[in-house]
Structure formats: structure tokens, C-alpha cells
Amino acid sequence: MKKFLKKAVEKTIEGVLFLSSTITTVTVVLIVFFLFREGKSLFQSSPLEEGFVLAINKENAVVDLSSNQIKNIFDQNITNWSELGGKDEPIFLFRLDDIGNYYTDEELGENLEFFPQKTNELIDKSAGIIAFFPKKSIDSNFSGKILAIENVNLYKFFSEKEWFPTAQPVAQLGVLSLILGTLWVSFGAILIALPLGLATAIYMAEIASKRVRNILKPLIELLAGIPSVVYGFFGLIVIVPQIQSLFGLPVGETALAGSIILGIMALPTIVTISEDALRTTPKEMKEASLALGANKWQTIHRVVIPFAGSGITAAAILGIGRAIGETMAVLMVTGNAAIIPHTFLEPVRTIPATIAAELGEAPQGGLHFKALFALACILFIMTIIVNLTVEYISSKRKNKTSH
Amino acid sequence: MTPIITTRFVNLFYNEFQALKNINMAILPHTVTALIGPSGCGKSSYLRLFNRMNDLIDGVSITGDIMVDGEMIYNKGIDIVELRRKVGMVFQKPNPFPKTIFENIAYGLRVNGVTDAKFISEKVEFSLHQAALWDEVKDKLKKSAFELSGGQQQRLCIARALAIEPSIILMDEPASALDPISTAKIEELIYELKRNYTIVIVTHNMQQAGRVSDHTAFFYLGELIEFGDTKEIFTNPKDKKTQNYITGRFG
Ligand SMILES: Nc1ncnc2c1ncn2[C@@H]1O[C@H](COP(=O)(O)OP(=O)(O)OP(=O)(O)O)[C@@H](O)[C@H]1O
Ligand SMILES: [Mg+2]
Secondary structure (H helix, E strand, O other): OHHHHHHHHHHHHHHHHHHHHHHHHHHHHHHHHHHHHHHHHHHHOOOEOOOEEEEEOOOOOOOEEOHHHHHHHHOOOOOEHHHHOOOOOEOEEEEHHHHHHOOOHHHHOOOOOOHHHHHHHHHHHOOOEEEEEEHHHOOOOOOOEEOEEOOOOHHHHHHOOOEEOOOOOEOEEOOHHHHHHHHHHHHHHHHHHHHHHHHHHHHHHHHOOHHHHHHHHHHHHHHHHOOHHHHHHHHHHHHHHHHHHHHOOOOOOOHHHHHHHHHHHHHHHHHHHHHHHHHOOOHHHHHHHHHOOOOHHHHHHHHHHHHOHHHHHHHHHHHHHHHHHOOHHHHHHOEOOOOOOOOOOOOEOOHHHHHHHHHHHOOOOOHHHHHHHHHHHHHHHHHHHHHHHHHHHHHHHHHHHOO | OOOOEEEEEEEEEEOOEEEEEEEEEEEOOOOEEEEEOOOOOOHHHHHOOOOOHHHHOOOEEEEEEEEEOOEEOOOOOOOHHHHHHHEEEEOOOOOOOOOEHHHHHHHHHHHOOOOOHHHHHHHHHHHHHHOOOHHHHOOOOOOEHHHOOHHHHHHHHHHHHHOOOOOEEEEEOOOOOOOHHHHHHHHHHHHHHOOOOEEEEEOOOHHHHHHHOOEEEEEEOOEEEEEEEHHHHHHOOOOHHHHHHHOOOOO
């Protein structure tokens, strides 16, 4: 009986463990699935505001326009159809609200019931018109031409520089500046954190006495536990004003501020992992170096660091990974301008900060919403690349030390 | 002949624990001296006195006189780097650096400030010849030292020690991790090296001590029980403990 009970308990525990791992796996798969399904739907959508159309005169030779061209037309950067492959005809912009400039209220009717008809009339008689109005107001005898607008495509998504998802009439969905902003800030962070973190790790692994190490290690681990808003506040109050006055900038919210904050946040990862790597250097190897007349520094520089090299690389990459995904603190100190940075002293905007800042105002299921999901997919892929790289490096490292 | 290493009334403590008790010994140049004794008797501790490797361990204290090549090596103002150039060391487990074969040998020269590339490459080749490894590695000097077999790695470590031209070589069980053929090669090498170097070797292998050494020192529980001619020790030990140990009754 006792034996049976023991067996039952064992089986139950086994079952619970199995269930837990299954739930974990399924959760991961589900997250990936939903993320990419939502993200993918962006590329089946038109960048034109939903429910609206763009129409031109039937004589106009132009048949389709890219979102960028449309933007330039409405920004009046392009003012003649000849620039778009059409006839030499000045472009005449027409928006829904402009109708009052051409027709009186009586002509349009009490409930604007003649709006479709009048719009059609206007399109018909103006050779250079481009009209932006609701789909439902297309007249039954419509005699103009509806412009074909190409869907958002992957190539444009990655190569266009402008991120302005609420622009009218077409959303500008270029993520290049966001990707570059993320990479800039992250690499800047590593540039700051790697030397500092490595130096700390070397100090802790090779030089510090046990007592000092016992104080230092928990302190560094504490750094990992501080919520990122707190880092954000610290950055906003201490680092941002310092940068502003030090470099004489109009604003202190810059890529540099983000890099410094992220560098501090990546420190615990870098210190802990590279210290572990440094510690795996066999004592015999260090002794061999010292026995050959090398001093402590030569031994660290020529034996310990090369031996721990792949571990240190892994630490750096994981640090980058930490920086790439960080949201709150970056949002608070980088200024969030969606422009391609040329120096560290300009504001930038990262992918996670964009998602956090815009998700609240993007209507669910809309183009903007989908675009943010696509951004999340990019972030996810970046993180996967980071993790795979670390995996690859540490597998190579295992081969090395198994000798 | 004046001894190259002399120790007088040497005591060594690891914190409170006394690992060496009043050791008096003199080692002559161009001889091979074997240190034998059961595990934990202090052989390694004694050997590591001569290049001050014990300094690295926390809580070590040493009393007595230790003279190497006419110098009191534990005096203040002693150049440890200089001492370690003079006193090379080969460890129990082969411990090459994670570098190429060439760079392993060149290491001692580089850290001692040698930059002349021609000199270094000549020295690397010469040391590999000395360690009877040249023919086996001459085509793969740029390969990682980890690609060599254990026995080759150990000879590489010997070559590495030889490259900085020490006059004394300390070996702590240099063949204990190796197969019989590699062991025979190392023993042959020790025999060759005796002409130009003074060698102190720790070994658990009685036959090996008998084959390679001129003098043998038997340690027991931190004390030097008997020290003398190897033949004498093995055929006619004066102390009962020595006799018991070499006949394999304990250890
Ligand atoms: N770092 C250390 N800290 C404390 N005690 C030590 C240390 N190293 C050695 N000892 C002690 O000193 C004594 C002598 O050690 P040592 O390593 O010199 O022995 P050994 O003769 O070389 O032994 P083996 O044949 O096993 O290598 C042992 O009792 C050992 O436990
Ligand atoms: Mg030993």
C-alpha cells in the first residue's frame, strides 16, 4: 500500500513537471504566432487612410503612386504631374474639407447629399486634380480615375526613412531610422559598458580580496534589480542636463544619454558573465605564466583574457541584447525623434520606445496598430539573433575547454 | 662543488598548519634530485619554494634561509621575475596557453621584453629541438597547442620553460598524467637536459626516481627523513620509514 502511494506521488510530480514544461512551450509558440500574424497583416494593408480614396481626372496618364510620392504631393514638394510621369499640368490638391471653396451650401444640399455628384463634377473639369475623399462618397456616375495605391511592402518598410504612421492621407512607415536608432543606442551602450564592466570583472576575479568581492558582487547584482523607470529618472535628472551643458546643446535628450543609461543597465550582465568566464581560467595556466617571469598584469592580459575571450564576447552580446529590448529608460532620455542619427548628440528613437509611446493612441486593428506589431516582430528577430550568436559562441567555447 | 640551491631550517606554514619542518638540504648544479614521499608530505610545497610560487597562496608563511645561485631569494628587494627566469617550472598536468605552439614557446621571451622576431623564432626552434618535439610540430607551429597529444603538450611545456634559458628546472610529477611511451620520452629528455641544467623532480614513481635521479630526498609528514645518493637510498636506506616507503609498504 505504501509502495503504491509512493508511486502515485512520483507519477503526480512527473505529470506536474511535464505539464509545466508543456505550458511554457505552448506559451512561447503562441506569443510568436500571434506576434507574427498581426505583424504580417500589415503587408496586406494599404497605407491610405481607411475608408478613403484618391481620385484623379480621367485624362491623367498616371495610374499608381507610391506612398512617398503621395506624401510629397500633399506636402507640396511635388507640384506638377510631369514630375510623376504625367503631362505638364500643375497639381491641384483637393481634400474633403475644401469643397466649400467651390460650391455653396445650397448647391451641396442640406445633408451634403449632392457632395458625391459635385466632387465628381470638380474632378471631371480639373485636369490637374488629385482628390482625397471618403469611399462612400463616390458618385454613381463617377467619371474620374481611382488611383491604385500599392500595399505597404517589406522592402519599403525597411528602406524608407520616415516614421509617421498617422500622416494623412498616407501613413509613412519607414522603420530604418528606428532600427538604426536602436542599434546606435545599443552599440553606444556597449562601448561604454564593456570597458567598464570588463575592468570590474577583472578586478573582482583577479585582484580584489574576498572581502571586497563580497561587497562588490551584491552591489552589482542590485544594479540589475532596479526598475528601469528609476534609471530613467536618474538619466533625466542627472545625465540629460549634464550632457546639455557639457556639449552646449539645445536639448540634452540624446542618443548619448540613452547609451549611458543603457550602459549602466547592461553592466550587471557584462560583469557577472565575464567574471564567470575569467574565473574558469585554470590556476595551472596562470601559474605557468607567472613561472615564466610574467607579472600579474601580463598574465591577465596575455593568458586570462584570451582564455575567457569567448565568454567575454558572449557577455558583450548579451549586454547588447539587454540594451536592444530596454524600453522605459530609453523612452525617457533619448528625445524620441524618429530621425536617422548622425552623431551621438542628436535625439533618436528606438523600436521599443516607439511601441511603448504609440500603442496607447493607435486604434486596435488599424494600420498604425499593425505597424507597431511589425516593429515588435523586428525587435523579436533582433533578440533571436543576439541569443543565437551567444549560443553559437558558448558552444564553441565548450569545444575549446573540453580538451 | 658549491650547491646551487641550499635550504637551512626551512619551515612552511599554511596558516596554522605546518607543511614543512626544519628542512636542510643542498642541491648541486648539473644533477637531478628526486623528491619522493607519500601524498601530502610536502614535496610540492618544498619544490615551489625555489621559484617563490607559494607566494601566490593566501596565508603562507615561510621561515629559514633559502639560497638559490648565491642569493637569499626571500630577502626584500629580490627581483622575482629575475628569479623565475633562472628557475623554470614544469607542472603535473600539461598546461599550455590557449595560443599557437609557436606563441606558447615565445611567451616567456615576450613577457621578458624580447621583441626581435628573428631571435624569437630561432629560440623557439632551438627549444623545441631541446625538448625533442621539433620534428613532430615543425609543420604546425601556427596551430593551437591544444591540438597536441598530452605527451606532446608536456614536452611543449618543457620547451616553453627552456626558452628563457633557466639554469634550474623544477618538475612536479611531470609524467604522472602521461602514457608509458610519453613518460619514457620525458625521462630521456631529463637525462639529456642534466648536462646543462640542474633539475629537481617530484615523483611518485620509484622506478622513475631510480632511473633519472642522482640524488633522492625522502619526505614524510613535512620532514626530510633521508637525503643522499639515489643508489644508496634505494639499496641501503638508513631509515626504516624510507625502506618501508620504497618497498611499497605505505604511500
Ligand atoms: N594551499 C594550501 N592551503 C592549505 N594547505 C595546503 C595547501 N597546499 C598544500 N597544503 C597542505 O600541505 C601539505 C603538503 O602539501 P603538498 O601539496 O606539498 O604535498 P605533496 O607532497 O606535493 O602531495 P602530493 O603527492 O599529493 O602532490 C598537505 O597536507 C596539504 O594538505
Ligand atoms: Mg604535489
